Amino acid sequence: MIQIKRNMLSLWQRFCFEMTFVLSSDPWKHTSPYQQTKYEQTLKLLPSTKIVRALELGCAEGYLTVKLAPHVDNLIAADISQIAIDRAEVYCTAENLENVGFVRLDLTNDPLPGNFDLIVCSEVLYYISGQTGLQAVANKLVDALKPCGYLLTAHSIRVDKEPERTKLDFILPFGAQLIGETLASTYPLRLVKELRMPRCRIQLFQRDCPTAMPSCSNSPDITELSHFLSPPPEYGVLAWFSLAFLYNQLQRLRNSRKRRGDCGTPRRGDITLGD
Numbered sequence: 001m002i003q004i005k006r007n008m009l010s011l012w013q014r015f016c017f018e019m020t021f022v023l024s025s026d027p028w029k030h031t032s033p034y035q036q037t038k039y040e041q042t043l044k045l046l047p048s049t050k051i052v053r054a055l056e057l058g059c060a061e062g063y064l065t066v067k068l069a070p071h072v073d074n075l076i077a078a079d080i081s082q083i084a085i086d087r088a089e090v091y092c093t094a095e096n097l098e099n100v101g102f103v104r105l106d107l108t109n110d111p112l113p114g115n116f117d118l119i120v121c122s123e124v125l126y127y128i129s130g131q132t133g134l135q136a137v138a139n140k141l142v143d144a145l146k147p148c149g150y151l152l153t154a155h156s157i158r159v160d161k162e163p164e165r166t167k168l169d170f171i172l173p174f175g176a177q178l179i180g181e182t183l184a185s186t187y188p189l190r191l192v193k194e195l196r197m198p199r200c201r202i203q204l205f206q207r208d209c210p211t212a213m214p215s216c217s218n219s220p221d222i223t224e225l226s227h228f229l230s231p232p233p234e235y236g237v238l239a240w241f242s243l244a245f246l247y248n249q250l251q252r253l254r255n256s257r258k259r260r261g262d263c264g265t266p267r268r269g270d271i272t273l274g275d
Helices: 002-023 033-044 065-071 082-094 131-143 176-184 237-241 243-259
Strands: 053-057 074-079 100-104 116-122 145-156 189-196 200-207 221-224
Touching: 002 082, 002 243, 033 065, 033 116, 033 145, 033 200, 053 065, 065 074, 065 082, 074 082, 082 100, 131 145, 131 176, 145 176, 176 189, 176 200
Parallel strands: 053 074, 053 116, 074 100, 116 145, 189 221
Antiparallel strands: 145 200, 189 200
16 A cells, blocks of 8 residues: 555656646746756865766656766766756756666665766755655665765755745745755765755765775865855656655645644544655
């Protein structure tokens, strides 16, 4: 029964993102100056070591993929949407990139395809429903990293008190801060570099490296950019009904009941998505 429920939720999640790509050729405005500049900043945090095998999760149409591929020997680009995968493959073929493979993958339910020197998660980890699910994915990412491997992430900030600055407060249950805290507290990851911008965080984590010399300081290298481009309107309408969106709405309803002193008793058939 549990597996049937997971399969149904996975199908719903996939449907939301497939339809999002059906309705738009670029639903997240990846071609905008804001996104392109953010990609450039993300690539600046790539480790200087040789990267033989890399995985990009949530590749969408491949706009970051084509920029990442020249920095690695072999790259697997993955997304839950087959439409996105097909578009990314066409884009990479047009750019004559022969070191990129593609796979359709549901991050929350499917195993990751092997072990990697680098995993990249750009604008994807918010779509996990709840902190319990986020921690499970964090553990999965660690297990898929080779010793000394790197995890590179880029996510927007959820701004509860200034909702006009981001739509994350309305759509998704958490933003860059909680994602970063969860990853940093997941053994054996440690944060080594971070780029802070007004609306997003780019972070480089490393799995423990047994062969490395002990460092005098474990403090991450943190850089702040006070000025950055404003993001364009984004988030396709169908993506609003992802599991993360539904979870967020259930949390808002539960918090509203608590404020009224009416926690309510779960009824038979009620659906919960986790913490």
